[in-house]
Amino acid sequence: MLTPTGLELLPAARRALTDLADGLAAARAVGSGRAGHLRIGFAASLALTVLPGLLFNFRQRFPGVHLDIREMTTAPQIAALHDKTIDIGLLREPPADEAELGLRTVLSEPFVAVLPATHPLAAQRTVKLAQLADSPFVLLPRAVGPQLHDQITGLCTAAGFTPQIAQHAVEWQTVCALVETGLGVSLAPASIRRIRLKGVAFRRIEPSTARTRVAVAWRRDDQSPLVTHLLATLGQDPPDRP
Numbered sequence: 001m002l003t004p005t006g007l008e009l010l011p012a013a014r015r016a017l018t019d020l021a022d023g024l025a026a027a028r029a030v031g032s033g034r035a036g037h038l039r040i041g042f043a044a045s046l047a048l049t050v051l052p053g054l055l056f057n058f059r060q061r062f063p064g065v066h067l068d069i070r071e072m073t074t075a076p077q078i079a080a081l082h083d084k085t086i087d088i089g090l091l092r093e094p095p096a097d098e099a100e101l102g103l104r105t106v107l108s109e110p111f112v113a114v115l116p117a118t119h120p121l122a123a124q125r126t127v128k129l130a131q132l133a134d135s136p137f138v139l140l141p142r143a144v145g146p147q148l149h150d151q152i153t154g155l156c157t158a159a160g161f162t163p164q165i166a167q168h169a170v171e172w173q174t175v176c177a178l179v180e181t182g183l184g185v186s187l188a189p190a191s192i193r194r195i196r197l198k199g200v201a202f203r204r205i206e207p208s209t210a211r212t213r214v215a216v217a218w219r220r221d222d223q224s225p226l227v228t229h230l231l232a233t234l235g236q237d238p239p240d241r242p
Contacts, residue, residue, distance in 0.1 A: 038226045039068040041077040042090040043214075045172045048194040050090060050214060057109055058233045065226060073144035073170060080236035081219055089217040090229055092189065095146035100220060106234055107214035111155070112193060113203045114138075114179050114186040122201035127160035129187075129205055136166035138175050148212060152187045153209055176200050 020223050055067065057108035064147040070086060082099060092101050113127040119135075121127050133156075156163045166184045169175045170194050179186055179198035189212045195203040216234055218227050 015070070035067045036224075036226050037068060038088065038230065039070065039086040040088045040090065040230075041070050041072040041080055041086040043073060043077075043092050044071050045092065045189060046090050046214060047071075049109075049191045054090075054230075054234060058230060061233065062226075062229055065229075072142070074148065075144050075146065078216055079218070081217060082087075084219070086226060087218065087222065087227055090214065091217060092214050093145060093151060093212055094215045095147060097195060098217075101217050102139060102220050103215045104231070104234070105213045105215050105218050107170075108211045109190045109214075110208060110211050111152070111187050112190045112203055112204050114176060114188050114192065115201045115203060116182050116185070117199045117201045119185065119201065122203065124203060126204045126206055129155060129207070130161065132156070132163075132185055133159070133161035135164075137163040137180045138167045138186045139163070139165050139186040140170065140172075140175065141168045144170055151210070151212065155187060157181055 038074060051069075055060050057070070058065070059067070060109055070080075072080065072086075072089075072091065074091040077086065077091045078095065078098065078101070080086040081089050090106075094101075113121070113129075113132065115122045115127075119133055140149055153163055169178055172188055173195055174194050175186050175188065176192065176197055178184070187205070188202075190202075216231065218231070
């Protein structure tokens with residue numbers, strides 16, 4: 001039998017127990033990766049390929065996880081992973097010498113030539129790289145994606161010329177818009193063809209063996225179950241454990 005004082009305290013005690021149970025349930029949800037906060041960096045072009053399906057599938061499986069999606073080019077993503085301001089990176093042509101990061105390829109695609117629709121080569125179904133030697137180029141700055149930039153310029157070098165860069169643009173959509181205005185041509189991942197601009201023509205290139213890869217990156221020492229769940233959603237193995 002409770003005393004009058006006990007009866008007075010009973011509602012507060014019940015609320016405290018409920019709050020404690022709720023707190024323990026929330027902690028268990030976070031610990032199991034069913035709740036929490038996951039920060040994902042992504043290259044803008046991946047909004048046309050990998051990102052939509054990944055986010056849909058992850059949210060279907062883990063609706064209690066808050067996703068913080070940040071559009072970033074490759075070099076800033078690498079820095080953000082090291083600084084622990086993002087947990088996962090989806091980037092194009094990652095550096096190969098990042099010992100602290102796990103990397104898994106999730107997409108490989110060929111390059112295409114990006115031409116003004118009025119360019120003489122736009123009448124061809126396939127463009128030989130050497131045919132672009134006399135055209136100015138619009139490219140991403142090397143600082144935002146060194147490996148991809150070097151891969152594109154390397155393709156030109158292998159075709160016998162050094163590309164004359166007339167303009168830089170940080171995002172592929174801007175690259176295509178500048179090509180549309182006639183400022184130059186470009187080489188880009190094939191998924192860029194999903195950008196619909198009437199004044200731009202996308203053409204296969206020869207040689208056609210060069211491909212660009214998209215990878216998911218994470219810190220190898222990250223023990224978060226959220227990272228494990230996201231990699232599983234991508235069909236990848238869990239992160240390497242130290």
